[in-house]
Amino acid sequence: MYEKIIGATEYIKSKLEKTPEIGIILGSGLQPLAEEIKEPIIIDYKDVSNMPFASAPGHIARFVCGEIEGKQVICMQGRLHGYEGHQPEDIVFPVRVMKFLGVKTLVLTNAAGGINTDYSVGDFMMITDHINFTGKSPLTGKNDDRIGPRFHDMTFTYTPSLQEIARKASQKTGIKLHEGVYIGVNGPQFETPAEIRAFRTLGADAVGMSTVFEAIEAAHCSINVLGISMITNMAAGIIMKELSGSEVNETADNRSETFRKLVKAIIAEIS
Numbered sequence: 001m002y003e004k005i006i007g008a009t010e011y012i013k014s015k016l017e018k019t020p021e022i023g024i025i026l027g028s029g030l031q032p033l034a035e036e037i038k039e040p041i042i043i044d045y046k047d048v049s050n051m052p053f054a055s056a057p058g059h060i061a062r063f064v065c066g067e068i069e070g071k072q073v074i075c076m077q078g079r080l081h082g083y084e085g086h087q088p089e090d091i092v093f094p095v096r097v098m099k100f101l102g103v104k105t106l107v108l109t110n111a112a113g114g115i116n117t118d119y120s121v122g123d124f125m126m127i128t129d130h131i132n133f134t135g136k137s138p139l140t141g142k143n144d145d146r147i148g149p150r151f152h153d154m155t156f157t158y159t160p161s162l163q164e165i166a167r168k169a170s171q172k173t174g175i176k177l178h179e180g181v182y183i184g185v186n187g188p189q190f191e192t193p194a195e196i197r198a199f200r201t202l203g204a205d206a207v208g209m210s211t212v213f214e215a216i217e218a219a220h221c222s223i224n225v226l227g228i229s230m231i232t233n234m235a236a237g238i239i240m241k242e243l244s245g246s247e248v249n250e251t252a253d254n255r256s257e258t259f260r261k262l263v264k265a266i267i268a269e270i271s
């Protein structure tokens with residue numbers, strides 16, 4: 001695995017003039033953020049050896065590198081999900097590559113179903129903690145100490161200083177930002193109302209099919225993490241209404257501009 005990571009890192013490095021400081025994984029609705037990168041350098045996943053293929057609807061499969069708000073970033077325009085058939089270890093491959101590229105901060109964005117009844121469709125939530133309900137870990141198997149330790153702490157996975165930056169960006173832009181716990185599931189089916197009631201009892205505020213593996217690996221290899229969810233729908237049974245992928249995409253599209261504004265305001269303040 002180590003050699004594969006270094007191989008992919010060297011390839012990406014050979015295409016870049018500057019070292020990216022911030023990694024951004026774009027969830028549904030944030031994909032257009034990559035189009036705002038100045039002097040973008042585009043690297044297709046298919047050209048990076050061992051990089052898995054992204055196939056989720058609306059997700060392109062490429063890295064877009066360059067400058068946003070004066071910061072050098074590497075964006076994943078096209079996320080990898082377990083429901084596409086990827087193994088957790090493959091999903092975090094690009095996070096490991098980012099580490100070896102020199103990335104210090106990872107911004108994870110996603111679309112999520114709202115469990116907390118104080119939330120409304122179109123709201124944003126900063127992830128203060130997560131529950132990994134997938135039953136899997138990207139760290140299963142032999143550990144490589146060159147990447148991170150065998151047993152690593154998850155207490156401060158969502159970096160407190162980045163949360164403070166996000167709060168300030170919310171105030172500055174006037175874009176409301178809830179704070180809550182994200183529960184990560186495998187999908188691809190949406191949850192049953194009984195599952196959502198159980199998740200609420202467990203302490204979750206929003207549910208989604210991504211993010212937890214990436215955050216686990218970032219903590220493993222010592223990258224600071226900020227997580228922002230867009231509440232694209234209320235979770236199953238919160239309002240008695242059927243869920244659909246098109247509802248998720250519709251909200252994501254409608255709120256995309258505001259989401260981008262918030263994320264850019266955050267990036268501007270990351271040092």
Ligand code: HPA
Binds near residue numbers: 236
């Ligand atoms: N459940 C799981 N994942 C999701 C949802 C949901 O309701 N909405 C967006 N991603």
